[in-house]
Amino acid sequence: MYSTKYVKPNSTSEALEAIKSLNEGKFLAGGMTLIPTLKQRLASPDGLVDISGCKLDSISDEGETLRIGAMSRHVSVAESAVVKKVIPALAKLAEGIGDRQVRNRGTLGGSVANNDPSACYPSAVLALKATVHTNNRSLAANDFFTGMFETALEEDEIIESISFSKPINANYIKFPNPASRYAMVGVFVAQFDDGVRVAVTGAGEGGVFRHEEMESALSSNFSADSLKSINIASDGLISDLHASSEYRANLIKEMTKRAVA
Amino acid sequence: MEIKNSYELPLSKERVWAALNDEEFLKRSIPWCEKLERRSETELAAEVKLKIGPMSTRFTGNITLSDIDPPNGYTITGSGKGGIAGAASGSAKVKLLENKDASSTTLSYEVSAQVKGKIAQLGSRLIQSTAKKLSKNFFGSFVKQLEDMDKPQ
């Protein structure tokens, strides 16, 4: 790691002030990606603004939606009685991220802002029609993720919380990369009154995406059988040492089937 | 690793070829290009600041043009050193094909990429996606510039 400044403000407004005073500052949430990157010297920000003191870690049932503070640790989401009651699939997703140490540090907001193409959370955000609340606006999930490691966030914008719509039924199934245990393919299926959403992570070259053909098939008939005739194209899917794009296409369908089974 | 794509442009082949050899055009097309200076007919010095997720590295290196076959195409190769991150190079074979009525040209490219050092050791899962994304950005913005220029003001 190169030496860098570290500040830990007590509110988002202080955090925004702090980031403005830096040339290439970085917000530090759980640090589960950023810290290893810094240790490898693959980034050299002139300062880190730790937002863990900004009181962004509440979880509340707000009727139509479940609002989770951006700094909620994965372990908090996994163990939250509210989350387990209202959207148990979300608690299950959080419980399957990384290992215990990662879950004790990693945060919802950090994961979503980073938008790693293999991260689990972006699929929940997209499938659960979530709204991403930042310090100055609210973004629909559909508009939030813009590409691999890319989001609509500005450099000096902080996610404060995310509101998830409550589904009738939801499930997340992950096929982990055997080595890293990141999602090689992760499928989040959420059933709402007005239809089904299927969000796929781990597979798209442009990051998380919705699979509309499966969504409409499942909207008319919420069962694995309705996916039978669907052909998942491998175009635009990630190909690496562990999985070809064809194999990922197969896994997308298979994990979706398992998610609705 | 094989990355191929093509675009159809409502322009003559000569026009596209001229743009392919215009360094201002290239500079605006290279994602995150901070510096581009012509060193010779076929060589340009470049500095690019590449951001992939949390990684942010400045690559310094060269862009060379080879297999030049005006106005049918060339090979454009960029290679740069990213200090501790390692090194990366990408090579695109660009071909221009005039369509039958001469009113449009198809630009096709085939990219091969190579990475060295830490980025290869730690980021292998991202190599192909990144190479695809960068080539798409490059050719996408090149084509867009051409199209924009061609629009009546």
Added chain:
Amino acid sequence: MSEGIGASVLRKEDKKFLTGKGRYTDDINRSGQTHAYFVRSDVAHANIKSIDTKAASAASGVVAVYTGEDVAADGIGGPICGWVVPCRDGSPTKEPPHPILANGKVRYVGDHVAVVIAETLAQAKSAAELVEVEFEELPAVVDLESASSSAEIHKEVPDNCYFDWELGDEASTDKALESASRVVKLQVKNNRLVPNAMEPRAALAEYDDVSESYTLHTTSQNPQLTRLVIAAFMFQIPESKLRVVAPDVGGGFGSKIYVYAEEAVCTWASKKINRPIKWTADRTQAFLSDAHGRDHINNVQLALDDNNKIIGLRVDTICNLGSYLSAFAVSVPTYLHGTLLSGVYDIPAIYTNVKGMATTTAPVDAYRGAGRPEATYLLERTMDAAAREVGMDPTEFRRLNFIPKDAFPYQTQVALQYDTGDYEPQLDQAMEMIDYKNFENRRSEAAKRGMYRGIGVSTYIEACGIAPSAVAGALGSRVGLYESASVRVDPTGTITVFTGAHSHGQGHATTFAQIVSEKLGVPLANVDLIHGDSEKNSFGMGTYGSRSLAVGGAALVKALDKVIEKSKKIAAHLMEASVEDVEFNEGKFAIAGTDKEKAFGEIALAAYVPHNYPHETLEPGLEESAFYDPLNFTYPSGAHIAEVEVDPATGVVEVVDWAACDDFGNLINPMIVEGQVHGGIAQGIGQALLENAHYDENGQLLTASYMDYCMPRADDLPSFKVGYTNTPCTHNDLGVKGCGEAGAIASPPAIINAVIDALSPLGITDMSMPATPLKVWKAIQDSQSVAAE
């Protein structure tokens, strides 16, 4: 005695390890200590045109920057080969120079180009970024099969071939192949592995200009040998002027046998700057520069007669030894591989040819099992392929070809003579443990769930304790393979054992103490073990090849026998009896036919407070040493049976059951043995299903972190059923054979055989390691498209 031989006592060393109080090399610090960081090549193959260290030398905190030129100027040599073999054409193994800092050329990604020594590690790293290296790149040599016609890596190694070696009788083997009623042909690949010890390599080197001597703390499996090699061969200094200590070491699996560049550079530089130097590898450096394991391609031909009896075996192997010859790289694919090709089978004609190739990848050397897993894999895969071809159950085909029980000692056609063994009962027991006879029911039940279930057998043999020194020497070893032990009895009867073996996970502090407890009748708590310090321990050969107990334990018994012999003389004097009448049992010396007895502690006291003592015939004190050179290898064997389920939708292979029945001879601590078996199988499952070191065509290691290199985890493993048979080793006093590597040797073919068995309904007859979900899924897809055609 409940704490003696055969007792599953808890490990004495675990308290410190489990409470985080192990004392590893990196835990040790010295005042005035500096930190080293190595500038490594990020290209696989290149001439070094220039190295500019000016900016780095001037950087903040930098104490020194050295390159290969500085090393050469001081006449410092590189690590040597510990074993060489003659080639078929009579020429010797080609041994190119192995400079500790590259001199003119780099030959793999990770090769050491320069070292930066600074006040802090961060300063050393930052300065390392300022070292400007200009490379003239040369073509990488990665593909093993085309390596001989690729770019020259060393001018001393024509065709990139370090050696071309053979063993066995080619004429009689080829005759058997010609006359066979059936020849089973198979090509198998043994995938390349990265050892991944939990503790990465580290060194702390210091020089004392008063005594003019060096001290090196390092992560070594054999510190005495490290001392010999660095002092005598690399530095050419008196051996007594270098102390090497390997304190607690967190695993080795072979990778810490060898002398590496880093510890040698630190030791050399510690004198130049006259300050201690610390170096610790990070995980990526470990991936890049630890010696890797395996990486063979084997072409096998097995000749059968009309009765399905094996009449001949020919194996042509090419193996990847990487960019430089590591210490025991040559022995692994030759005398630790070719000699095992008879397995547990009676094969009348065997011939093998092995070509050891240079490539621009990290050096390859011994990794848990070292040559024997490769031999077992190709043989056990072939046995299954043959059984399938002739339509026999794989267990029946094996039985038909086992060396019969009454054939021991059995002379193989590949140099070894097995002393004991009895293979059918092992197979019977393993089959019983896994309920082999009802397997087809389980297969059908799984099929109803849409899963393909398969069962796979591996009946293996290995050779441990690596040979009598004279034999090893005749086969090309440049070192002896004996072991040393000293037993120091204190006046109060407590005991310290000094061994030349080294414990880095094996539990010697417990097992060696159990031997002492058994022999002397003293409590385990009274016995301590000192190992790994050249200043304290006698010269020894360290730990690898499952040799510690079979050789080091046997040396300990010899030293203990000397202690008992002397104690009897003291007891005889004290009890005024004749030595012949003294009996020693459970810690007491008694005079036969009387009620006179003396406890061991009383004898110890008399030896050190010799007021009433036979001074005329005996020296005071009670401390004895022994060296033991084994009479033969030991030959553990066993049967492992794996049961797997393959999910055709995802290609995931789940290991659902495992039975292992091994013959390790006598067991000192069954709990520790079981742990060794578990660990070995886990590593074998890693090789068979998960692990693979992948270099791209440019020689870049793409699996250099746990993001891409897949280690086995607890949830990849079933609960193992472990059982034993016992034919005690006939030539060591403990009757032990060694158990450290068996699991890693036996398991890979059992799994792959099980996967192929599972997929056999689809017509699939081959699967390479690692059988990843992608590979298995693709094989299933391809079989279905073939079926559709």
